[in-house]
Structures are given as structure tokens and as C-alpha cells.
Amino acid sequence: MNYDPNSLVQTVSEVLGFYAANNEAQSYETLAKLLGLPKIGGRWMGHPLQKAFDACDRADAAASRPFRTSMVVQEVSKRPGDGFYESLRKLKGARVGNEQERKVAYQAERAAAVAHAAKVGYPTIKSISLD
Numbered sequence: 001m002n003y004d005p006n007s008l009v010q011t012v013s014e015v016l017g018f019y020a021a022n023n024e025a026q027s028y029e030t031l032a033k034l035l036g037l038p039k040i041g042g043r044w045m046g047h048p049l050q051k052a053f054d055a056c057d058r059a060d061a062a063a064s065r066p067f068r069t070s071m072v073v074q075e076v077s078k079r080p081g082d083g084f085y086e087s088l089r090k091l092k093g094a095r096v097g098n099e100q101e102r103k104v105a106y107q108a109e110r111a112a113a114v115a116h117a118a119k120v121g122y123p124t125i126k127s128i129s130l131d
Helices: 005-021 028-034 048-062 082-092 099-119
Strands: none
Touching (some): 005 048, 048 082
């Protein structure tokens, strides 16, 4: 099944902004189901959500906003997957080399996302670059 990346990233950005505004975490699988996307089932790279999350992280980093993707977690650990931490490291220079650093970084990013959403909200991302 093909998905228009611009429409998907717009929808994902709106949904994640809603989650942040309501301080509500959601699992990757539940989000995929909600959006009518295929199950992730351990195949994050290449999943339609992966590109949408990357676009959201890049837009948020460029605007000095907390990552709205911090609102989506793995079902068992209740924390984001490796891609979230890689984006924090790459786009924000965060130290996430060990489990304690990851825990602290996630908690801080999520709290900041909730506070940001309550104060000013998140804009909808209208399009993405596929480079």
C-alpha cells in the first residue's frame, strides 16, 4: 500500500501535537493502527511512520522545539525506540549513550513537549523533504 508522505506527516504531526497537549502517550502499534498503517512488528526502518517521525523531529529541532515524537512509546518498555534517541543525539546533541542517559533524556524531552504544547502548541507540518 502506498501512502502520500506529505499527507501522512501532516496527520502524524497533528496527532502527536494532540497527544502532547493532553499529556497522553501512545504506543507505536496503536498509532499505526489508528492511522490505518501496517503493523510495525519490529520493522521500523522503512515503515511509513519512520519517515513521518523523522520529518517531525527535524522540524522540531530546526525550530528549537521539544520532540513531539516523545509521546510515542514501545508497548513493553513504555519508552521510545532507538530511533528517537538517535534523533536526539544527531539533531540536538543529546547524550544518550547509556540507559540512564536515555531515561533522563526521554523524561526531560517528554516533559518539555507537554509544557510546549500547553503553552504555545505545535504547528502542523505541511510537507517533508524526502532527501
